[in-house]
Amino acid sequence: MTEMENKAVGYTVQQGVATITMQSAPVNALSRAVRVGLIDGIESALSDDSVSAIVITSSLALFSGGADISEFSGGDLSPNLPEVLDKIENATKPVVAVLPGPAFGGGLEVALACHHRITFAGNQVGLPEVNLGILPGAGGTQRLPRLADPATALTMIVTGKPTSVVKLPGVFDKISDKPEHLLEDTKQYLASLNAENCIKRTSDITLTMSEEVQGVFDAVTAQTKKAARGFFAPLKCIEAVKGAYTLAFEDGLKHEGKLFMECMNTPQARAQQHFFFAERAAGHVSDFDKSTPERSIEKVAVIGAGTMGGGIAMNFANAGIPVTMLELKQEALDKGLALIRKNYENSAKKGKLTQEQVETRMALLSGTTTYDDLADVDLVIEAVFEKMEVKKTVFTTLDKVCKPGAILASNTSTLDVNEIAACTSRPQDVIGLHFFSPANVMKLLEVVKAEDTSADVIKTCMKLAKRIKKVAVLVGVCFGFVGNRMIEPYGREANRLLLEGASPEQVDRVLTQFGMPMGPFTMGDMAGLDIGYYVRQSRQAFISHDPTYGAVADRLVEKDRNGLKTGRGAYLYEAGSRVPIPDPEVLEIAKQEAARLGVTQRDDISDEEILVRCLYTLINEGACILEEGIAAKSSDIDVIYVYGYGFPVYRGGPMQYADEVGLGEIVDKLSTYAERLGDYGKMWLQPSDLLIKLAQERSSFAKFKN
Structure with missing residues (x-):
């Protein structure tokens, strides 16, 4: 037995088998240390005449969670993962991937580059890169289609969802019935290898674009255009996979690399990667530490x-x-x-x-x-x-x-x-x-x-x-905390726009096109307009200085138009249907209220005005929340808005979106409408102190520390 020094990757030789063991807790992320360890292991095994076969496996309960995403922002990427996989695939001794647990992203790409793959029936694998706004960049879009059927390969890559290994018989050469049988089954499998069939390179498999396969691509493309609206990467994933059927392997890899960089340089990728880290950072707070005890919760x-x-x-x-x-x-x-x-x-x-x-x-x-x-x-x-x-x-x-x-x-x-x-x-x-x-x-x-x-x-x-x-x-504690406090200006401006002459369907269209799951008027109807009515009644001290606040919404409730549950609210609803139908009566009520309150209605309300007044005021409120310390960091607000209110993850959350647009632009637009709307604008649309300060410093919410 011989051993190689690498804390991230172990190496042993026993009975003619070199075992390269990834052991980089917690998830065997494919960091530089792991990549170097894999290459060193392969090279050591190839130069050792006593070695007849190579196993790549893991000491952890999973094979590998994939790329080390923290390296995306820079650092020494050499050797990169494609180089490692090239070394594995072109090894002159059989390389067998043994998966004691899940393999995701680059982890699965490592397995696909091996000549053989062994796992157990309850395991799952996947290529989730699309969830980070990118696509598999180490040959995943070229190797998986060569081993799995077109529909399965496309679905895995385009959706990023994990897949049971039992649904991938072409990918795995041996699937043990139980994890505890994996070691013995691997020994038997290695013993069964002979010189004639021991090296099966995935890259040697040739694919052709038949009429049937083209039909699969057409169906998945149509479905993806509908399901992944607003995202950039899913359609690029399809384009990359198509290269496996239309290009030679090496050309397919180059095409994949080009598309990977196209994805990487998009606001969607920046947003999705921001959110990936934001979700994890939400659990890191300064209010307790490792020494703080926990109370037992059993009932x-x-x-x-x-x-x-x-x-x-x-x-x-x-x-x-x-x-x-x-x-x-x-x-x-x-x-x-x-x-x-x-x-x-x-x-x-x-x-x-x-x-x-x-x-x-x-x-x-x-x-x-x-x-x-x-x-x-x-x-x-x-x-x-x-x-x-x-x-x-x-x-x-x-x-x-x-x-x-x-x-x-x-x-x-x-x-x-x-x-x-x-x-x-x-x-x-x-x-x-x-x-x-x-x-x-x-x-x-x-x-x-x-x-x-x-x-x-x-x-x-x-x-x-x-x-x-x-x-x-x-x-922290304030009215509505973070989520409901920020939704207040969003709803307030939507209702004021209705009073000024916009229609519910125009406002909803602008915000759903932006990426919200539904517009504020549809959302109000679904929740029940009476709920907002009772909140306004309880908050008169906050809103009494503005007699126009929620005026149309109040009239709707007083006419028993409480939304979906009463069959009419900002829209009409047919019995048993959730589909909103525009109602001219609502515009008439808005017209009457505008006249009563001295608000001039106009027909020049643009889509930009709707977006600025609903969304930028929401962001402005987020800035106030940060300044007051109600939220510890801007990424916490993003997590709340994506998971609690359906803010599109491909925009990363409202504060990440603001950083992407530029805080100077947010200040300029708010200031423009604050001036244009006179007393009402001065009352509600003035940029917050923190927003102005960060814009002047050319800084961002992400950099702000209280």
Whole structure:
């Protein structure tokens, strides 16, 4: 046995087999050290006459997570991954990839360059580069099509989704039934190799563009144009894969490299890579450290079994955590539990759950109508009506019945968590956990720290979010926290534009073309216009200086036009349909309100004005939030907006989008409309101090540190 010194990659020789083992925790990212180790390993094996076969594998529970994305911003890239794969593929001894776990991106590209591939039936592999706004850049678009059928190869590369290895029989030469059989099966496979068939280079396979294959390309292209609107990379992925069928292998690699750089130099790639890091950075906060203890959460209670309470409870049941749901009336409790079962049964019908899983999760849910049954829970989440008096009553009761050390959380979306905490004798145990609706589906969780919330409570909730598969972002206390505070100017300007003469469909069109999943008027109709109405009624101190604020929306609600649930709101809806139909009556109501309030209607409202007034004001509010320290960093705001409000990930979030546009441009446009709109503009569209400061410094939100 011989060994080679490389901390990232191990090397041993035993019984004629050189084993190159990637051992770079946590995910065997293909850093320079790993790339050098792979090349050194191949060269050592080729120069050793005692070696007859080479195995590339991993000491970790996965093969490789792919490229080291931190190297994208520069550094020593030599040897690059294509050079490494060329060395592997052109080795004169058989190279066998043994995958003890998933291989993604460059990790799968390493395996594809080997002459043989072995794994186990429960494993998954994928090429997720498209999620970073790029395409596989080390031959993935050329080698995968040579081993998998056209539809599978295209789907994997264009969607970036992981694929079960059992669906890739052409890619893997041997698939063990269980992971524990992998070692023995590998030994047997190596023993079966003979000189005649031991080196099978993927690059030697020739493909042709038949009529049938062209049909597959046409179908995937049509589907991608519809599903990936706004993204740049997916269609380039198709173009690269086409090269595998129309070009010689070496030319296909060059074509792939050219398309890779085209993708890399786009705002979409910058945005998607920004968001990749932003999501991970959200968990890094200064409010606790490694020494901060965590509280044990083994039993949870949820106050309120309505839509939100039920959705919250499902998150914990899904994670195997018992949940007690409390409603004061048995009828409401039964209704809530029945709705949860219905949701689970629907998932089972779609094949997402087995019936056994449905019953296991339902068994974790219990109901009660008395607070005394919550005496032993570790965490209780209140999800009752959004009214301070109601919340205070609940927390005063919880303070009396819950054990010392229990975390008391509110799902409030707008209210002051400090005020809620103050009605208890243990404000250090009180925190906001703002789930987004539907709570069992939406990934975002705003964790709201109050003034007295202890570090161990914050840490426990941030870690718990991962356990229930949420992306947690820590925020401070203010009205609406981050997400709902920023959506306020967005909705305000949309409604003011309607008053000034724009139509709901024009405003919605501009913002959906920008990339939002729906425009503000459709969103309002779906949520229920009465919700916004009640918020405005409760915030008169904030808006009373502007009599035009939400004026048209108020009239719609007063005419029982509450949105989809009443069949009419900003739009009309046919029974059973969610398709909005423009309604001239809404424009007439806007015209009457404009006349009553002395607002001049005009027909020259441009698409640019709509975008600036709705979106740039939202960004401006984000700047205020940063300046006040409500959000610790601009990337946290981006995570909240992508996961909570559907902001297009190919724009990276509102603050990344602003940085891409340039903060000077944001200031100039806001200032232009603030001046143009007179008193109203001065009231609502003035750029914030931080936005002006950063623009003058030619800086960015990403560089801002509080």
